[in-house]
Amino acid sequence: MIELEGVYRTYAMGGQLLHALNDVSESIEAGDYVAVVGPSGSGKSTLLNVLGCLDRPSRGVYRLNGEDVGSLSEEDLSSIRRHKIGFVFQSFQLISRLDAAENVAFPMIFAGVPRAERRERVAAALGTVGLGERARHRPAELSGGEQQRVAIARATVMRPQMLLADEPTGNLDSSAGRHVMDVLEGMNADGLTLIVVTHDLAMAARANRALLMEDGRIVRRAGRGELREGPTIAAPPEPAS
Amino acid sequence: MTPGDLGAFALTALARHRLRTSLSLVGVAIGVAAVVALTALGEGARRYVTGQFSTLGSSFLVILPGKNETTGTFPGMGGVPNDLTLDDAKALRRGIPKVNLVAPVSMGNETIAHRERRRQAIVLGSTREFLEIRQLTVATGRTLPTGDLERSSQVVVLGATVADELFGSEPAVGRAVRVGDWRMRVIGVLEGRGEQVGFDMDDLVIVPVATAMQIFNRTSLFRVVIGVGAHRDVDAACSRAVAILTERHGEEDVTCITQESVVSSLSSILTALTLALGGIAAVSLAVAGIGIMNLMLVSVSERTREVGLLKAIGAGNGQILAVFLAEAILITSMGGLLGLTLGWASIRILVLVYPAFPASTPPWAVAAALGISVCLGALFGVLPAHRATRLDPVAALAGR
Numbered sequence: 250m251i252e253l254e255g256v257y258r259t260y261a262m263g264g265q266l267l268h269a270l271n272d273v274s275e276s277i278e279a280g281d282y283v284a285v286v287g288p289s290g291s292g293k294s295t296l297l298n299v300l301g302c303l304d305r306p307s308r309g310v311y312r313l314n315g316e317d318v319g320s321l322s323e324e325d326l327s328s329i330r331r332h333k334i335g336f337v338f339q340s341f342q343l344i345s346r347l348d349a350a351e352n353v354a355f356p357m358i359f360a361g362v363p364r365a366e367r368r369e370r371v372a373a374a375l376g377t378v379g380l381g382e383r384a385r386h387r388p389a390e391l392s393g394g395e396q397q398r399v400a401i402a403r404a405t406v407m408r409p410q411m412l413l414a415d416e417p418t419g420n421l422d423s424s425a426g427r428h429v430m431d432v433l434e435g436m437n438a439d440g441l442t443l444i445v446v447t448h449d450l451a452m453a454a455r456a457n458r459a460l461l462m463e464d465g466r467i468v469r470r471a472g473r474g475e476l477r478e479g480p481t482i483a484a485p486p487e488p489a490s
Numbered sequence: 491m492t493p494g495d496l497g498a499f500a501l502t503a504l505a506r507h508r509l510r511t512s513l514s515l516v517g518v519a520i521g522v523a524a525v526v527a528l529t530a531l532g533e534g535a536r537r538y539v540t541g542q543f544s545t546l547g548s549s550f551l552v553i554l555p556g557k558n559e560t561t562g563t564f565p566g567m568g569g570v571p572n573d574l575t576l577d578d579a580k581a582l583r584r585g586i587p588k589v590n591l592v593a594p595v596s597m598g599n600e601t602i603a604h605r606e607r608r609r610q611a612i613v614l615g616s617t618r619e620f621l622e623i624r625q626l627t628v629a630t631g632r633t634l635p636t637g638d639l640e641r642s643s644q645v646v647v648l649g650a651t652v653a654d655e656l657f658g659s660e661p662a663v664g665r666a667v668r669v670g671d672w673r674m675r676v677i678g679v680l681e682g683r684g685e686q687v688g689f690d691m692d693d694l695v696i697v698p699v700a701t702a703m704q705i706f707n708r709t710s711l712f713r714v715v716i717g718v719g720a721h722r723d724v725d726a727a728c729s730r731a732v733a734i735l736t737e738r739h740g741e742e743d744v745t746c747i748t749q750e751s752v753v754s755s756l757s758s759i760l761t762a763l764t765l766a767l768g769g770i771a772a773v774s775l776a777v778a779g780i781g782i783m784n785l786m787l788v789s790v791s792e793r794t795r796e797v798g799l800l801k802a803i804g805a806g807n808g809q810i811l812a813v814f815l816a817e818a819i820l821i822t823s824m825g826g827l828l829g830l831t832l833g834w835a836s837i838r839i840l841v842l843v844y845p846a847f848p849a850s851t852p853p854w855a856v857a858a859a860l861g862i863s864v865c866l867g868a869l870f871g872v873l874p875a876h877r878a879t880r881l882d883p884v885a886a887l888a889g890r
Contacts, residue, residue, distance in 0.1 A: 298884050301802070303801070303802060303883045303884050303887075304883075304884050323807065324806055324807075327801070327804045327805065327806045327807075328804065328806075329804070330801075330802060330803065330804035331803065331804025331805075332804065334804075336802045336803075338887065342795060342798075342799045342802075342887065344796060344799070346502050346503070346505075346506045347502065355799075355803060356803040356804065358491055358495045358499070359491055359800070359803060359804065359805040359806075359809050360804065361491060361492075403803075407803075407804075
């Protein structure tokens, strides 16, 4: 259960205060599937960073499962990220010198999961995203869609409560994008809370509900089917790493 | 995160940039090799010198006329208020019960000749006890005669080299030689002994002490060498000898030197030299450490996104610190091992070329080189690693 109450995230830029999040309040139930849409600079990614405990609100309250995240130490936030949250990035963020299996195993190494258990969970995670046969391939030997599926396997291998995906299909062609979204939605169907940031209204329309953001505020909340499928909201794509 | 995981992860990171990793590793190896080789040289010098002294035997002491306070310089280097005399030597012989060997010594340089062959040699005047104390044995003929210290006799015992150069393959014993203006008879030839503490014993000409004092027209002794029955009695004999001579001279104006004190002093000096050499070599290690720091700073900078990812997956700051520290320590440890091998090999080659020089790396230097290598990685790796932990996760994920 996610609760945001009057959350601000403010940056000082050139002597002026910039509200990347401006009085955001929202509740997201466990197992929900929420899309966050809006133009570039509307605060979508900042919202995702705050939800993912990568960033702290400047003001307001963020409660995760009833716990006020703002009062937690850095180490406590690390622990939450380690055990409760998975991230999927537009540019995949795979480590190029490690193969797919090693990339997936990466979070478990830092969580102290025993080696034998790691092997089993890596095999299961890669199997879930349909890449069981590509375990020993390095990122450079995989297509964009495959790389993103490895990233999804990595994000879910610690069995988090929620998955935060920032433009997960932004660097993929439509076919690969659809495949990736099918994988993510399959995990949501299994109970994983899924929050997806996207420019793509068609993709947002697949979510249970969508939050439309502008200038750091949630300006509209739409239920499934309320968003008209159409062209994407123009934004420059983030370059792939 | 287990140490094995940490090591494996660090290895994959280092393997990605083999050339620059290797160069940094070689830098550390050179520093460690320098420490190992130079300390081995210093230690070799110490062992060589103390080894030389140990060939003298440990149960003797030397009485020199004068002391710092009375001569104003080192004993034996300047004028003294009271000379050492043959009467002093006799008093020492009577006064120290456990002393059974007292050898007064008078010394000078003189020409020694047999027919047309002549050369310069050190003429040492003493008694047969001197040969016993210095463990010199006569190869042919006999040693110096016993009798009154003040009784002069024209006999000489030649060192092996002197005998060889004057007589060649002919027997020397019984033949006549001239020492300066003095005609003397050869009564013995010493067994070859080589150098002792830089002094070629085969180049000596030994005559009775009274004879030497006549040759050099002296009334005083160069020194008195005393052989003591047991090593444990050396210090007591030393104190007793000083007391006897103080009583005779009316003031304490002699210096007693034991082999142990000389060896100890030299050993201290050479140990300090070894440490100084090690310290000089350690400068190159410090330079290598700065190279490691530079390498790790570049690595952190290049891997900003990776640090962001580490934070996103929940790695703690301690774990991120450990990741980068492990890489630095891995490089310096491997460099340390390589340097140890290089240093050891260079010393082995030196010993092969100069077998008489007992160069060997002291165990403490090996342990210190390896310890310093690890500490070097930790010391110079901590700043870059700390910088990684300070990165903001959001900015790091964006590569900023």
